[in-house]
Amino acid sequence: MKNDIKFVQGNEACVEAALYAGLDFFAGYPITPSTEIAEHMAVRLPQIGGKFLQMEDEIASLCAIIGASLTGNKVMTATSGPGFSLMQEALGYAIMAEIPCVIVNVQRGGPSTGLPTHASQGDINQARWGTHGDHGIIALTASSHQDLFDITIEAFNLAETYRTPVLLMLDEIIGHMRERLFVPKPGKIPLVSRLKTSVKQGVDYHPYLPREDGRLPMSDFGGVHRYNVTGLFHDMWGFPTDNPQIVHGLLRHLLDKINNNVHLIAKYKEYFLEDATTILVSYGSSARSALHLVKNRRNRGERLGLLELQTLWPFPYGIIREKCAHARHVIVVEMNMGQIVREVKIAVEDPEKVFLANRIDGGFITPTDIRNIIRLIQGKGV
Amino acid sequence: MAIKDYLRERFFPHMWCPGCGHGTVLNGMLRAIENLALEKNDIVMVSGIGCSARITGYVDFHTLHTIHGRALAFATGVKMSRPDLNLIVPMGDGDALAIGGNHFIHAARRNIDITAIIMNNRIYGMTGGQFSPLTGYGKMATTAPYANIDHAFDTVSLAISAGATFVARTTTYHVKQLTDIIQKAIQHKGFSVVEVLTQCPTYFGRKNKEGGAVEMLENYKNSTTPVGSQAGQVNPDLIERGIFVEKQMPEYCSEYSKIIQKAVKRK
Known part of the structure; x- marks a missing residue:
């Protein structure tokens, strides 16, 4: 492998890192200042047999990657403020259904269409509280392309570890600035792959019954276990329920799996x-x-x-x-x-x-x- | 395989009202799947929100019950990553054509191999009887207490204009045709749309004095006619049912696999 030093925009560094992390599937919608992520994905993903989709809006983009994640793929979407606002409902769905995915927000000035080509960090609280209801969330950021490379990989690792969407809160300066990026050899940075269930075909698989360590082994859609996924409060089979005990337990699980691991997550x-x-x-x-x-x-x-x-x-x-x-x-x-x-x-x-x-x-x-x-x-x- | 082998009996009884047509649609769908001898592991059923959307919970496939109007967007992600799977997306009329209208036309435009079943009961049932984009002018609903001034979409024309390559309509009265059409829709390679007129006696029927389930079913019998029939030409008020469009066009996932071949070569 040739000496892999690049002089790139932050958005491109993010793409390189996502591919390094094992990204299979990206869906997005053009929006400044994140568009270069989609453009580079459109070129790079099919070269490795991955899939790039340009959807009709940001809502559909997040929905599509959630669907793709359920088949066992590592998935990502990228947007900016207005698109991030549109994604909030599906973000809540991914939290509730515990779907690993990475969502990049290259922040512009807001509110509304705001300042599309200028720098801002105004979406930090939206990242925390944008989607309705109590929930835990992981949001990361970086200040240089080299850090962004590592943090993007970390975002994928955390998404898999905690079965949750992870937000990558970049800003216009990081996204558009060009600087040196050294891409490490494959294998140099550890990757977390999907935790798959060891339950055999024909044995009852409980998709939403956490292990003792709080983690939920997954079974791919299209695999041998058929189960239900819903945004409603659900039991261990993924079937909707309003049983107070189950509702309480699930909400606590969604909060605790993140809040009890701050010491492991915080960088x-x-x-x-x-x-x-x-x-x-x-x-x-x-x-x-x-x-x-x-x-x-x-x-x-x-x-x-x-x-x-x-x-x-x-x-x-x-x-x-x-x-x-x-x-x-x-x-x-x-x-x-x-x-x-x-x-x-x-x-x-x-x-x-x-x-x-x-x-x-x-x-x-x-x-x-x-x-x-x-x-x-x-x-x-x- | 018996029909009950496709059901998750653990989650019964279902939540639909007595006389609701959705169970008939479910029955037609399962018989179509049975006739095609599809493997349960090869079917992914994706739905949005509403009475219709609850279908996914009751069937023993890979089932994804999502958010209102977005089922086709989720299904697109599943299909693109696993083109070998059969994607079936049952939706209500509001789910598919109001909040989900944009996703509907774009899925049709792409001609991605997904079967969209629009269960048209002309009302939002789960929230208690508000008018939908298919309720129609002059009809009554809780949010149209002085009669509805919104005009309805013609689902079939909309689907054809948007680029769907299989478009059909039937009703819950015509159960044999329902099974037959859904079977053809699943077999079709490309985006297929099946509109099923399905009765909601609880809200649409009651609000519009159409009687109970039996009267509403009888109305489907009397107010519809096969596509291109003479009766339809004599009486344009009759609603045509049958297959309107069935054509072969490049399918989206197949086209993307060609993109992959191109990209790999140029790398």
Whole structure:
């Protein structure tokens, strides 16, 4: 294999990673700034015998990949804000029916059609609460193409491990920016494949009876076990029920399988946290500016550090509390009106030390922007 | 195989009202499958939401009960990843043609090998009798208390215009024809649409003073005529039933397998 270093857009890095992870099936609908993912999938997937489908809308795209996942495929769709809004109902279905799938949202400015070609991180709370009803969700993000490669593979691994949709919350800058990507040799990064049932043909298979470890071995549609899948509350056969005990048990299972495993799911990166008096908490493209500033001010002796979140949901409250315990100021850098800062305030013991450094005009939040906000917080003036 | 071998008796009794036509459609579907001697493991039945959609729970196939209107989109994903499986999608009239109208026309346009069965009872039954896109002008419904001013789709014309390559209509009165048409629809390679007029005595019948199930079935007998019959030409108010379109066109999954061959060569 030739030395696999590429100079690509983030959207293309996401495609490369999905193929590395074993993607079989992609369905999508064109929408800026995620379209390049569909375009590259249309070229690459049939080359390896995979399937690419352009559907009539984003609703159909998510529905189609859920159907494909049930036959044993690794599946993905990609979209941006308006399409992500359309997907919320089918997202809830995938959560309820426990269908592994990966949904990419290359965020644009919102609400509504908003700013299609500009950067924003305004869909973070939608990722958590967009679909109706109580539910657990996994949402990941990344700030560089190399990280995006790893995180995309992680998204597929988590989707299979927890039998759940996993959201990949990128932003326009990451999606469209070009930078170096090194594609590791196949096998270098561990992959999680579908956990299949060992129940033999002719023996009663219970598709929705979790094992002791909470995992649900699957049987492919078209295989030897025939069962029902529904978005209604269902019993161990997948048949609809409103029995309160079963309803309670299933909802707890859907929440617990994610919330009880935050320590296994949560990924983050830390820079200069040991002695930092001011800690920046950031994620996605805004973490790049934050890191630039931290390195810059470190050179001048300022005790600044960065905690970069790669897992946004389930929110790693414990990690935030521990890492920020000794900081005088915790400043959350994000391109929205403060969606993660709320969680950070809940996480720390003293929420009054938590501030927001944001930008919401479609422009990229620069190191200077962050620096100015820090000076204001420190009472130094800009 | 006996009909009951296709059923999940564990989940009976079913939830349909006395006199509902959906059980007759289920019967016709299972007899068609029995006649074709299809393996249960080779059938995937996908449905959306509504009374009709509950069919999937009762049959011993791979069954996917999804969200309102989207059954064909889910089915498209299953079929594309496993073209060897038989996809049957029973839908209600509101499910298929209101909330699911977009998915319906696009599945037809692609000519993907799926059998769509539209169980047309002209009403939203599960929610208690609201008008659907097939209720028709002047009819009564809980959301049309002063009579409906929405005009109905002609399902057959819509399916033909959208590109379906097998289009048929029958009723729950014509049970032999129902089985025969569904059988042909399943055998057809491409997107097949079967509209079945099925009675809802509980809501449509009661609201529109059409009587009970027996009177409604009798009405299907009297108000329909075979496609191209002389009676139909004399009396255009009669609803035609039978096969309207049956033609061979390139099927979507087969076309995609050619794309794969092209792409692999150019790699």
